[in-house]
Amino acid sequence: MYTEICKKLGIEYPIFAFTHCRDVVVAVSKAGGIGVLGAVGFSPEELKEELDWIDEHIGDLPYGVDIVIPQKYEGMGDMSPEELEKELWKMVPQEHIDFAQKLLTDAGVPEWPDGTHSMGLLGWTEATATPLLMEALTRPKCKLIANALGTPPADKVKMIQDGGRLVGALCGRVKQAKAHKDAGLDFIVAQGGEGGGHAGDVGSVVLWPQAVAAAAPVPVLAAGGIGTGQQMLAAMSMGCAGVWTGSLWLTVEEAHAEPAQKDSLLNASSEDTIRSRSWTGKTCRMLKNEWTAAWDRADTPDPLGMPLQGLVSGDGIRRTARYASVGECQKVAFNPVGQVVGQINHIESTRAVIFRLVTEYVDALERINQLMPDE
Amino acid sequence: MYTEICKKLGIEYPIFAFTHCRDVVVAVSKAGGIGVLGAVGFSPEELKEELDWIDEHIGDLPYGVDIVIPQKYEGMGDMSPEELEKELWKMVPQEHIDFAQKLLTDAGVPEWPDGTHSMGLLGWTEATATPLLMEALTRPKCKLIANALGTPPADKVKMIQDGGRLVGALCGRVKQAKAHKDAGLDFIVAQGGEGGGHAGDVGSVVLWPQAVAAAAPVPVLAAGGIGTGQQMLAAMSMGCAGVWTGSLWLTVEEAHAEPAQKDSLLNASSEDTIRSRSWTGKTCRMLKNEWTAAWDRADTPDPLGMPLQGLVSGDGIRRTARYASVGECQKVAFNPVGQVVGQINHIESTRAVIFRLVTEYVDALERINQLMPDE
Numbered sequence: 219m220y221t222e223i224c225k226k227l228g229i230e231y232p233i234f235a236f237t238h239c240r241d242v243v244v245a246v247s248k249a250g251g252i253g254v255l256g257a258v259g260f261s262p263e264e265l266k267e268e269l270d271w272i273d274e275h276i277g278d279l280p281y282g283v284d285i286v287i288p289q290k291y292e293g294m295g296d297m298s299p300e301e302l303e304k305e306l307w308k309m310v311p312q313e314h315i316d317f318a319q320k321l322l323t324d325a326g327v328p329e330w331p332d333g334t335h336s337m338g339l340l341g342w343t344e345a346t347a348t349p350l351l352m353e354a355l356t357r358p359k360c361k362l363i364a365n366a367l368g369t370p371p372a373d374k375v376k377m378i379q380d381g382g383r384l385v386g387a388l389c390g391r392v393k394q395a396k397a398h399k400d401a402g403l404d405f406i407v408a409q410g411g412e413g414g415g416h417a418g419d420v421g422s423v424v425l426w427p428q429a430v431a432a433a434a435p436v437p438v439l440a441a442g443g444i445g446t447g448q449q450m451l452a453a454m455s456m457g458c459a460g461v462w463t464g465s466l467w468l469t470v471e472e473a474h475a476e477p478a479q480k481d482s483l484l485n486a487s488s489e490d491t492i493r494s495r496s497w498t499g500k501t502c503r504m505l506k507n508e509w510t511a512a513w514d515r516a517d518t519p520d521p522l523g524m525p526l527q528g529l530v531s532g533d534g535i536r537r538t539a540r541y542a543s544v545g546e547c548q549k550v551a552f553n554p555v556g557q558v559v560g561q562i563n564h565i566e567s568t569r570a571v572i573f574r575l576v577t578e579y580v581d582a583l584e585r586i587n588q589l590m591p592d593e
Numbered sequence: 594m595y596t597e598i599c600k601k602l603g604i605e606y607p608i609f610a611f612t613h614c615r616d617v618v619v620a621v622s623k624a625g626g627i628g629v630l631g632a633v634g635f636s637p638e639e640l641k642e643e644l645d646w647i648d649e650h651i652g653d654l655p656y657g658v659d660i661v662i663p664q665k666y667e668g669m670g671d672m673s674p675e676e677l678e679k680e681l682w683k684m685v686p687q688e689h690i691d692f693a694q695k696l697l698t699d700a701g702v703p704e705w706p707d708g709t710h711s712m713g714l715l716g717w718t719e720a721t722a723t724p725l726l727m728e729a730l731t732r733p734k735c736k737l738i739a740n741a742l743g744t745p746p747a748d749k750v751k752m753i754q755d756g757g758r759l760v761g762a763l764c765g766r767v768k769q770a771k772a773h774k775d776a777g778l779d780f781i782v783a784q785g786g787e788g789g790g791h792a793g794d795v796g797s798v799v800l801w802p803q804a805v806a807a808a809a810p811v812p813v814l815a816a817g818g819i820g821t822g823q824q825m826l827a828a829m830s831m832g833c834a835g836v837w838t839g840s841l842w843l844t845v846e847e848a849h850a851e852p853a854q855k856d857s858l859l860n861a862s863s864e865d866t867i868r869s870r871s872w873t874g875k876t877c878r879m880l881k882n883e884w885t886a887a888w889d890r891a892d893t894p895d896p897l898g899m900p901l902q903g904l905v906s907g908d909g910i911r912r913t914a915r916y917a918s919v920g921e922c923q924k925v926a927f928n929p930v931g932q933v934v935g936q937i938n939h940i941e942s943t944r945a946v947i948f949r950l951v952t953e954y955v956d957a958l959e960r961i962n963q964l965m966p967d968e
Contacts, residue, residue, distance in 0.1 A: 219964050219965065220964060220966065221964060391864065392862070392863070392935070410796060410798065411786070411796060412795075412796035412798060412799050418864075419864075420787075420863045420864060420932055420935075421785060421786060421787035421796040421797055421798070421817070421818055421932055422796055422797070422798045423785065423787060423796070423797040423798050423817070423818035423819075423824055423827060424787050424818045424820075424863050424931075424932040424933050424935065424936070425863065427821060427823055427824065427936070428863065428935060428936060442796070442798070443796055443798035443799045444798075445799075446802060448802055448830055448831045448832060449798055449802065449831060451827075451830040451831075451961070452798060452826075452827035452828070452830045452831050453827070454961055454964065455823055455826040455827045455830055455957050455958075455961055456823045456824060456826075456827050456957075457823060457957075487767070488767070488795045488799050488800065488803065489766065489793075489794075489795060556799075557795055557796055557799040558799050560767070560795075560799065560803060561799070561802070561803060580965075582830050582831075582832075583830075583961065583962070583965070586826070586829055586830060586958065587958070587962070589594050589595060589596060589829070590594065590955075590958070591595065
């Protein structure tokens with residue numbers, strides 16, 4: 219399963235692990251894959267702290283950072299992050315804020331310690347994402363930058379590649395794969411509709427081979443539905459150069475999460491997820507619960523777009539993560555995850571997951587080879 | 594790729610082709626797979642004619658028949674098909690009939706020659722499906738019966754198996770796979786959300802391996818997203834015993850369809866399908882068009898359930914098939930198909946499709962084997 223991109227990155231297996239947890243990043247890279255830290259939830263100062271820790275613990279191994287570089291907002295391009303946030307808050311109806319707060323209160327989710335109801339803009343805007351990228355680019359062992367939404371602007375692509383790093387981006391449509399290729403990206407992550415987070419609605423089995431054809435010779439990593447080595451073999455059978463996994467790492471030993479949050483994930487079936495705009499403003503796959511149902515009803519506010527809905531829900535994201543086990547928090551918690559959650563039913567160590575993926579892959583390949591007539 | 598079910602059926606490749614066209618049934622079986630005739634659209638007399646033709650042309654090769662055996666309607670179980678249809682029509686609001694007819698008229702779709710607006714119940718009820726099954730069971734070369742919706746009743750399972758035939762059923766959920774296994778079925782078709790027709794919403798990559806685990810040792814055939822040998826290898830990598838294909842046969846040379854209908858399919862991308870209740874009353878994947886949009890608007894009638902919506906739409910099904918190239922018929926035509934339609938862009942012969950699947954499978958396997966380190 220050793221592909222060209224393994225060689226370029228100096229990794230043993232083409233297993234890319236997207237995670238918000240630095241411990242998982244380090245453990246994946248140490249087990250022969252490559253950990254990719256999702257940076258969107260961090261301030262630049264927090265990201266610096268996380269990357270310092272990773273640099274200290276990862277030895278000489280490579281890792282990646284995943285950011286979100288959207289286009290600038292028309293007429294707001296020159297604002298500071300603080301000014302931009304202030305302007306954006308003016309566009310949020312009070313009704314939305316009150317509705318979100320009521321859902322949290324009704325479920326018994328404690329207030330944030332400082333009593334504020336805003337988590338800020340996070341890295342969802344050009345103004346807030348750029349400092350995150352700049353921080354990542356100061357790290358020699360950060361060998362890969364992925365953009366979670368859309369093709370990164372040409373100046374950012376050049377900046378990343380000039381430092382000898384690989385730059386890639388996610389896509390959920392064949393058209394986007396072509397756009398990524400035309401922008402000169404080094405790899406493309408094709409995420410099928412099964413996937414957690416911001417996925418499209420074309421299924422992995424149909425999307426992956428079309429993305430591979432559209433992007434060639436740029437390597438495509440398969441995302442959306444990878445939980446086992448059999449699924450990894452399936453992705454590679456369709457021409458993918460590796461797998462981009464996310465859901466798989468939410469419940470590993472090394473993942474920082476409250477037990478109640480891990481339990482929600484471990485107990486969920488593949489039918490317990492939904493694509494909803496209720497957290498980020500864009501369609502995002504997550505566990506179904508009362509929060510997702512509440513924003514979907516006819517007599518409640520409609521979710522705003524990105525990044526406005528993120529302002530409304532940000533306080534809920536941090537509170538439901540921190541107080542995951544308090545009250546009926548899980549009824550309104552943000553648990554982005556793919557349909558593969560139904561196959562993840564117990565806690566494993568990161569190393570065990572990587573080892574399992576590789577072993578299952580090899581066993582499945584052997585079984586398939588045995589179905590062929592002897593030559 | 595030779596699996597146990599190939600041996601049982603006496604076929605060379607585990608490629609199952611669901612089609613409404615007898616010519617395709619024969620051509621698939623002759624090319625080494627097995628053709629399965631979808632019987633739901635036929636009256637018993639019509640089915641007899643189709644099976645006579647198949648028996649005459651298929652030589653000694655096996656074929657299958659796909660029917661729909663739903664549970665009986667409470668209190669209607671003893672009615673004749675004619676009485677049942679009359680009772681069901683009483684439950685259809687005139688508003689729905691008028692709305693459907695207006696959509697057809699506005700698109701310039703000619704009336705059915707006899708001026709009627711009803712196609713009848715088709716095989717969607719127990720009363721109408723049973724005669725179809727009985728007809729199929731008179732045919733020695735019909736070696737396989739598949740039930741398209743739900744687990745067949747125990748008496749039907751016994752009847753089919755007693756004749757030395759294999760009986761299977763489709764499923765879109767892991768729970769259904771278990772129920773099928775418990776009912777003693779011989780094979781299970783697991784159809785992911787990508788699939789055309791009545792599919793669930795769990796993606797193939799996630800559904801298939803879970804269905805395989807739940808059904809073991811009953812063999813699972815992969816449906817939903819199979820258009821190439823690479824996809825077939827992917828399905829087999831995840832433990833499936835073969836593939837169940839449908840969309841692939843809509844545009845082959847041998848398929849009876851008006852050129853405009855084939856063109857609609859050949860030109861569609863994977864993003865041009867939608868899951869809609871507007872034709873059969875159950876969620877069904879098909880090409881998006883004005884018909885699907887019209888039934889989805891807030892100010893128009895909501896689709897009825899099955900089989901009532903089928904009474905409303907039946908006239909549209911037959912008229913948009915027969916007059917597919919007339920006026921703006923394609924805007925309101927019934928084109929059930931999976932997302933894999935985006936990968937089907939030119940007309941091939943049935944034999945060429947089977948040959949391509951096998952060749953692509955072998956080539957993909959060879960490529961995958963080359964990625965493994967030499968031992």
